Amino acid sequence: MSILKVTNLKKRFGKFTALDGVNMEVKKGEVFGFIGPNGAGKSTTIRILLGMLKATQGEARVFGKDVWADAVDIHKRIAYVPGDVNLWPNLTGGEVIDLFMKMNGCTNLTKREELIKKFNFDPTKKSRTYSKGNRQKVALIAGFASDADLYILDEPTSGLDPLMENIFQECVLDAKRAGKSVLLSSHILSEVEKLCDRVGIIRQGKIIETGTLDELRHLTRTHLTIKTKEHITSLNELKGIHNLEEKDSELTLQVDAEEMDTVIRYIAEFGILKLESSPPTLEDLFMRHYQGEEYSNSKMEGSL
Structure with a gap:
């Protein structure tokens, strides 16, 4: 069953073509790695999937719904973690997590506490005092505490130390075991190898190869x-x-x-x-x- 499907997706900014006929599919219960060099079109694709940008041409559907027209309904069932998290400086980390969870309609406080402990995170400090890694933890805790059907993760371990990367990987595998789907954009090949069932490689706005890691071992x-x-x-x-x-x-x-x-x-x-x-x-x-x-x-x- 297809959770996310992109067909001939194109996006132009003036004369510049950022996406040139992207085709991609994420199935139920699958971790799909979305990888490629900087500037290849990964973030543009993700912004279109989130309803932040409107595609110039083509079709993108999540849960069978149009990502632009039905963005509000789609967001009720997805969790998004960006690679560079900006927080409200005067709120504590715990307050930001609670705000994100409330926006997602999530009330699973047990899962929240479990993740705070796993990520060794202090939720009582003001957000302005957090390092990049701790800001990342706020988004990851809020994301994985929500009962999403699709997790869209854009360079989610940026700033995390190796131990926390391992905790993140456990969270992704837990989501997969629960039948959830994950779209993971990452530069870390070892992370992709451990987590992803299939991989799509994008270069200059085009998907150039798709397959399992074994199929792309060359x-x-x-x-x-x-x-x-x-x-x-x-x-x-x-x-x-x-x-x-x-x-x-x-x-x-x-x-x-x-x-x-x-x-x-x-x-x-x-x-x-x-x-x-x-x-x-x-x-x-x-x-x-x-x-x-x-x-x-x-x-x-x-x-x-």
């Missing part, structure tokens, strides 16, 4: 930093090696996921002293795969 490369007892020879001749560089007796490179086992076995023959691995950022991932190797290489070299 997009993933791992970044390695290596130091060995003996000098490694002919590494660049192996399949799946990219952006190989040597600096201060250490090698940095990227390896396609399907070739990782072969590469590690080869490196081990030279005596591993140091081996660090990390996933690429989504920004680097998309730039490399969709805007050409020359641009990507210069970007990667500047970041090493």
